[in-house]
Amino acid sequence: MNNCLLTTAASLATPARLVEPGPWIGHIPFAFWLLEQARPQRSLVELGTHSGNSYFAFCQGVLENGLTTRCYAIDTWEGDHQSKSYGEEVYQSVTSYNNQHYGNFSSLLRMRFDEALPLIPDRSIDLLHIDGLHTYEAARHDFESFRQKLSDSAIVLFHDTAVREKDFGVWRLWEELSAQLPHLNFTHSSGLGVLFVGKSQAPSLEPLLEMLQSRQGRDLVMQYFERLGQVVELKWQNAKLAQRLQRRERHIEEVRRSFSWRLTGPLRIAGRQLGRLLPSWTSGKVVASPLFRD
Ligand SMILES: C[S@@+](CC[C@H](N)C(=O)[O-])C[C@H]1O[C@@H](n2cnc3c(N)ncnc32)[C@H](O)[C@@H]1O
Known part of the structure; x- marks a missing residue:
């Protein structure tokens, strides 16, 4: 088993931007690694971006690996009944960060997913991340409607495959789809399903696909990226704690001087x-x- 294929510089890279809400943060090391290995040539599309943790990790991966991937983030930036509605400042912050760092290859499409369909050419998406509304019906609709847009080497990521509460239903869609195609399903950070949909996957992914065929290999991949994800999450929690302490100290100092x-x-x-x-x-x-x- 070729374990070294996992331990690359990209999988150990530090995310440049982490913000609330944080459920996706634990998947960032895998996102970096996947971009480095799969090297999507055409486009990467994200359905559901919110404050940008997943999307900007993809963009960072594209930039740091010197890829030519065109990136699109699609969202109304209004929220939905699961993510809850949020303010206009979220979109402002995502726009300004995008323009500042990735403007030459990344576009934000502020619209409903269905409205973006005519803008994306058929068979052009190499990497699709589905992270909109997580009901069974919505996730199935998003997958089915973008299916014709997938290239012959496409990989589709589904977030929240491990969430079974309320009306979350990605887990059910995942059970149906993963029965038919090569796949990998991380269970940490709410779950991330990785579905190798295209028939001609990048040759650089062959060792991974081979590894996934044995229980031992699959467990190793899952454990490796879960541990790396935990490190990123812990660092983020620490940074937030340090910021909170600093704010409290500043406040105490202000009171003392008042x-x-x-x-x-x-x-x-x-x-x-x-x-x-x-x-x-x-x-x-x-x-x-x-x-x-x-
Ligand atoms: C779970 S959040 C995305 C989280 C994000 N990927 C991250 O890394 O934190 C879901 C987002 O999908 C958007 N959304 C849900 N359904 C949508 C639809 N049909 N069209 C456009 N945006 C949608 C919501 O506005 C929300 O911002």
Whole structure:
């Protein structure tokens, strides 16, 4: 078994941009690796971009691997009943980041998925990521309507294959589709199904497809990318925690410097002195209130 095929520089790369919401973040190492290996020639299309964690990971992969892939992100940027509606600032932020970093090969199509169909040529998509509404009916519709757009080396990714709550139904679609085609299904980070739809997959993917044929090989691929995903997620959680601490420290500093804090200084000093005196007057049970501490 050729284990070295997994441990590439791309799989270990650091994501340039991570934002809320974070359920996709754990799949970024695999996304980087897949782009490096599959090297999509024509286009990459994402159905459902929201704040851009998955999409900008794909764009970063395209850029860092020197690929010529044309990238399209399709979304109304209004949200749906599962992702909940969100504000206009999300689209503004995605647009400005896209223009700044990937504007020469990436376009944002702000419309419903069906409205974008006439804009995408048939048999042109090498990599399709389906991450819109996750009901069975919606995910099936998205897959079926974009099927004719897939190239003969196409790979389709489905997010949320592991979510079985409420009306999520990608898992059911996944069970049906994966029975017919070569595939891989990550169970971490809400699940990511990887379906090798095109009949002529890139020769560079042959070792992976071979590995997936044995239970041992499949488990190794899943474990490897799950662990890398955990590292990326943990780093992100740490960074968020550090930011929160910094904000809290800044806030405390601002309070200390504020006019009212300085004005009430004598009161706090008096309170401390009172706190020291009181225990000797009573049975020693009285403790100075935290309000009077500096
Ligand atoms: C789960 S979020 C996408 C998450 C994103 N891929 C990430 O990495 O965080 C789903 C997005 O799909 C969009 N959406 C759902 N159904 C849609 C449709 N039919 N047409 C356009 N956008 C749609 C929503 O606006 C929402 O932003």
